[in-house]
Amino acid sequence: MTDPEIDYAAVFQTLPGMVALLSPDLVFLDANEEFLRTAGRTREQVIGWYLFDAFPDNPNDAGASGVRNLHASLRRVLATGERDTMALQRYDVESAERPGEWQERYWSPINAPVLDSDGRVVLIVHRVAEVTELIVARGAPDGSRTRVLEAELYTRARELQEVNDRLRQAHNREREVALALQEAMLPAPGDIGHHRAAVRYRPAVGALNVCGDWYDLVDLPGDRIAVAVGDVVGHGLHAAGVMGLLRSALSAASLVADGPARALEVLGLYARSVQGAENTTAVETYIDWDTHTLAYSSAGHLPPALLHLRGDVEYLDQATDPPLGARPEHVARPQAATGFTEGDTLVLYTDGLVERRREDIDVGLARLTRALTRHRGSAPEALADAILLDLLPPGGSTDDTALLVVRL
Template identity: 80%
Template sequence: MAEAGINYAAVFQALPGMVALLTPDLKYADVNEDFARLSGRTREQLVGLYLFDVFPDNPNDASATGARNLAASLKRVLATGERDTMALQRYDVESVERPGEWEERYWSPVNAPVVGPDGRVVLLVHRVEEVTALIRARGGPEGSHTRVLEAELYTRARELQEVNERLRMAHAREREVALALQEAMLPTPGPVGHHRAAVRYRPAVGSLNVCGDWYDLVDLPGDRIGVAVGDVVGHGLHAAGVMGLLRSALSAASRVADGPARALEVLGLYARSVEGAENTTAVETCIDWDTHTIAYSSAGHPPPALLRTDGTVEFLDQATDPPLGARPDHVPRPQATIAFTEGDTLVLYTDGLIERRREDIDTGLARLADSLTRHRAAVPERLADAVLLELLPTGGATDDTALVIVRL
């Protein structure tokens, strides 16, 4: 018995359909019960023998190409290490009981590699679907032609399934790389002075939906910090790369610019030189504990929320301008200031937290305000978890979500 009590030899023999294992020199290493039965051969007539000695092309038919096509497919798998799905093949199989007599058969093969530790192909999985019954006529030549078309359509459907699976795997790999890139560029921030903050990033569900959301917290001169979030349009690895460029640029601009509006103006000018940065949204805030004020400016981004100690929520929407690159000419961006008291909480987020299809954005904002009010006594870490739990869909969101919570 193998590990975990599974008898893989028995599993292989019980596999439905014709499955054979071939060595790199195309000899049968093993066959399952269906392969032996449906091919009309015993295991002794297969295992250890060269595939095309057992099933050669019909020497009496110059148009017979099934064996040659199969050989080409198997060589491709050995050379590339990639699975190969063949079109419907006609084989003339010689009768074991009546040598010299050949029976017309139709098989639909798939060949896949088994790779060893060194990356080389050590075995070939040769799976065959017997479709002769679909080809044989039911009522004369016209019926035969119909069955051939049915079998061809069936084979094409299987080929599309193979292509879709390869695309899915490629997208999954891209998603992994994009997530790794985002994690590298969105590390957990260190302490922001003596103030308490929590950050969260939740990727979208699905291999194609990794997006370009980001957050940033920076220490500024005096008892001040800059807090920003942004969202790049698009999905996948490219969006994640653009996100990294814009996040770094805004982080640098916020350290030297005279306020959030100027920082976003600098970011907008830089975004013009970055392909894919058009229509990015972002909001920049500057929290000043000496004056107990928050200065903010938004480039088309959902408004930050200010949770008061009494449970009321104010959305900071008095300095909103179009997204980056939305205007052909440079125009100064607006900036607004609001006062806060000790114990208030500033919440920045991306649209994945509040937006839902076929729902007005005000509904999402109201849902956020209600959640913040009910959990206002929680420390930032627990408040962040509670908001995400209540606002994100149970099965996962179709858009990324970034969330920053700062206790003032």
Template identity: 75%
Template sequence: MTDARIDYAAVFRALPGMVALLTPQLVYADANEEFLRMSGRTREQLINRHLFDVFPDNPNDPTSTGMRNLEASLRRVLATGERDAMALQRYDVESIERPGQWEERFWSPINAPVHGPDGEVVLLVHRVEEVTELIRARGGPTGGRARVLEAELYTRARELQELNERLRQAHAREREVALALQKAMLPAPQQMGHHRAAVRYRPAVGALNVCGDWYDLVDLVGGNRIGVAVGDVVGHGLEAAGVMGQLRSALTAASRVAVGPAQALDVLGRFAHVVDGAESATAVTTFIDFDDHTITYSSAGHPPPALVHTDGRVEFLDQATDPPLDARPDPVPRPQACTAFTDGAAVVLYTDGLIERRGEDIGTGLDRLATCLTRHKHADPEALADAVLQEMLPPGGATDDTALIIVRL
């Protein structure tokens, strides 16, 4: 049977377990027959209504937190784009026939995202395993064992919830420290002298997804030259922040004495070899000569910089790309290339969080960036940076860090 002959709407309705679809606004978009039957709601009482309107927490019982826990799980799925399996939850469900009376239910939910073509979460799949009958079994020795099982399951569920909450709090504290470390180690805009430049850093959504990316701008020795670079460290959190700081400092020092960007990356690769956590890190650096109107560049496994010409044409600097730092057991000299620019052009360096989306070819992200840069080709660096982030990043934030640096030439 081919996909064209399968009635997937009928399959959804006939699924044996409880399954509902919610919008990112937590409004019920659909539900199968089992969900309607087990929840005691009709389609009219469910579809196009908000989660809390259909299933509010019991206002008479402060320990009734099932729906609030469910909302937190759904919002985690929206933020991360990853499925979330919840511990067993106790819910108080208001009776339709007897408003104001609440029925105790035990549900084990799993929530999963449905991604649209642009990688954004467009729907939430809410699947529920109904275990109330098992938990509430009564009578005889079987019932006694069920009551013991109920107490054990409920106790374990509460312990897991408390542990998850402590972990989230610890992650939040680590995120705050990592962000402070990021701010301290990356150059502020005022450090960029007379160059018309703008920098942006957007941490990924999620508690620990921060501090893997970095940017740098440094005055080079000899002539009217600057070095502009970005890089990406594999991993997140404080460990990645520490590695990021070491690599950025090493590249800054190497750029000041290297004859070109390729040699600077050669030195950085050798340094990365002795830094734990620097494996597979990527970086791209450009040496901009304002007297000769040239950009010399070299990339270690990083997305290519974009040169926005004054006529709006976007040239991706992709003619000197090599594997990531420390990717080769025996390093060899890296390639570099050179291109010319005219006054008024702009160079844009960024990390992969700006262009990569789940299930999408990287070329699509590069095309989207080129279109955005052409549309705003005459904007000053600050306005251009704001426009790029607004148009390129998903409304709810990206699932990877994003660093961006723009220099008007």
């Protein structure tokens, strides 16, 4: 027995609730029959129209906030790639039969993103439940009681919206502090010694999704440097503080350790005494220009990428161990080495660059490989910018991203 073929376009049109599809530019791409019927519009009056041209605020209501609140919700969906459920909204609608006459309407909206394979929002599902009759109940015998209930519900909705706004402002202030802390603790970008390097840090979109990632560059004796990136579990001020402690500890360990594996062992022991450091991932590479070798070790982190001058990409994945604090007992970490040719490029990065929801990590690594191959020959600064442009979603990633590029 074969599965029946489902006409999803017909299903969409006959859905019992109000549903519309919006482009990232907030233009109506489609709306089902219930949406058009309840809104009192024809398809020609909606499809192809900018949302707020089709449904503007009531010009006769100085306190109208429907457009502002809905626009803020849709911006959050585009920025985060996550569903946003709005508080009860008063959003009046102009009568289709009597232009200039506005009908008092109340709605309960939910906005949900549709993502492409790169995690970009390509469509917004705008679902609305009309609750006007529950609030106003026009024609009810006891109209005064109904109006009191209406005013009370509307006031509660406004109060809830104000609380949400204050919480968002507080979160934004914490984000600003966390970003300032991040900038103060990460080393200044630029070359190290006579070698060319580029570093980038991109905070995640969202109020507190920031400050778990770091990068580090350490000048070692001889013609050597140590480079590392890491990712602390969690976000916000606490994650920023843990990040600073671990980055400083790894810098100090790198100066005295005989290799990256030993440096990560020392960091792992130290991480046991730092609350919030559990399951941090990190990868470190020692670059030796005298011997043209890379020695590396990874604590549960994504593998560094070695872009060869000839154009192929090699991932340094032969010395991977669990994240910091993942084992109850101390175990020596593995270390591997590989050679490089003058002109090759080493790229270290955190998961915000390549990982996307509902996507295998190999897909993200393949995107990175294509970007590196496409831009081979670029100087570190130009290569870093090109990688971010190619791999990060236009609206930003929901995870922060650290990137380090060294010309070998």
